[in-house]
Amino acid sequence: MWWQRRSLSIYWYILMFLFSVIDALSRARAPYALVGGYAVALHGAIRGTIDIDLVIRFTERDFKAAERALRTISLEPRLPVTASEVFHYREEYVRNRNLIAWSFVNSDRPSEIVDVILTHDLAKMKVKRLRIQGRMIRLASIEDLIKMKSESARAQDVEDVRALRRLL
Numbered sequence: 009m010w011w012q013r014r015s016l017s018i019y020w021y022i023l024m025f026l027f028s029v030i031d032a033l034s035r036a037r038a039p040y041a042l043v044g045g046y047a048v049a050l051h052g053a054i055r056g057t058i059d060i061d062l063v064i065r066f067t068e069r070d071f072k073a074a075e076r077a078l079r080t081i082s083l084e085p086r087l088p089v090t091a092s093e094v095f096h097y098r099e100e101y102v103r104n105r106n107l108i109a110w111s112f113v114n115s116d117r118p119s120e121i122v123d124v125i126l127t128h129d130l131a132k133m134k135v136k137r138l139r140i141q142g143r144m145i146r147l148a149s150i151e152d153l154i155k156m157k158s159e160s161a162r163a164q165d166v167e168d169v170r171a172l173r174r175l176l
Contacts, residue, residue: 022058025120028081029060030145036077040064041135042147043125043156045168050138050147053171059121061109063148066129071095074124083112083122098126128156150175 026046033040042050045057064070068091075091087110094101094110101107109123134149148156154172157165 026060026145027141027143029062029078029122030143032077032081033062033074034144036073036080038064038070038073038077039130040074040146041130041133042145043128043153044123045164047147047153048168048172050140050145051136051150051153051172052175053168055168055171058119059123061123061125063125063128063130063133065131066095066098068092068095070130078112078122082114082116083120084115086111086113094126102126125156127159128152 030040040062041047042060042062044059044061045055046060049055049057064074071091071094075085087107089110108127109125112122112124114120133152135146136149138145138147150172154169157169157172
C-alpha cells in the first residue's frame with residue numbers, strides 16, 4: 009500500500025540522517041553518545057522521534073569538533089554562538105537562560121535537527137556501542153538515560169523511563 013511505502017521511505021530517510029551525523033562526528037574525532045529518543049529506541053523500547061540528541065565531553069576541543077562535524081553536513085547552530093562561546097558560557101546559558109541544548113538545523117531540510125545536550129557530560133556517562141549496517145553507534149547506557157530522563161518533567165521522558173526500566 010502507498011502509506012506503507014511512504015512510512016518505509018521516511019524511516020530510511022531518518023536512518024540515513026542518523027548515519028550522516030555519526031559519520032561526520034567520527035570523521036571529526038568528536039566523541040559522542042546518543043541520548044533521547046534515538047537512544048531509547050536503539051536500546052529496544054518502541055519510540056518515535058525526529059531530532060537527534062547527543063552528549064559530548066565538556067572540553068573546548070570537543071565542542072569545536074562537534075560544531076565542525078555538524079557544519080560539514082549542512083547543519084548550522086540556531087543561535088549565533090560559536091563552539092568556544094558555548095563551551096565557556098555553558099553554565100551561564102543553562103542556569104540563566106534555560107538553554108539545555110545547543111541546537112543545529114539544516115535550513116534546507118528543517119526536519120534535520122541535532123541537539124547537543126549541555127547539562128550532561130559524556131565523560132561522566134557509560135557508553136554502549138551498537139553496530140548497525142557496518143557503523144558503530146555510541147549510545148548512553150540505559151542507567152544513564154534513566155537518570156537523565158528522570159530529571160525532566162516532560163510526559164515523554166516519564167514514559168521513556170518506564171520503558172527503559174522494563175528493559176533492565
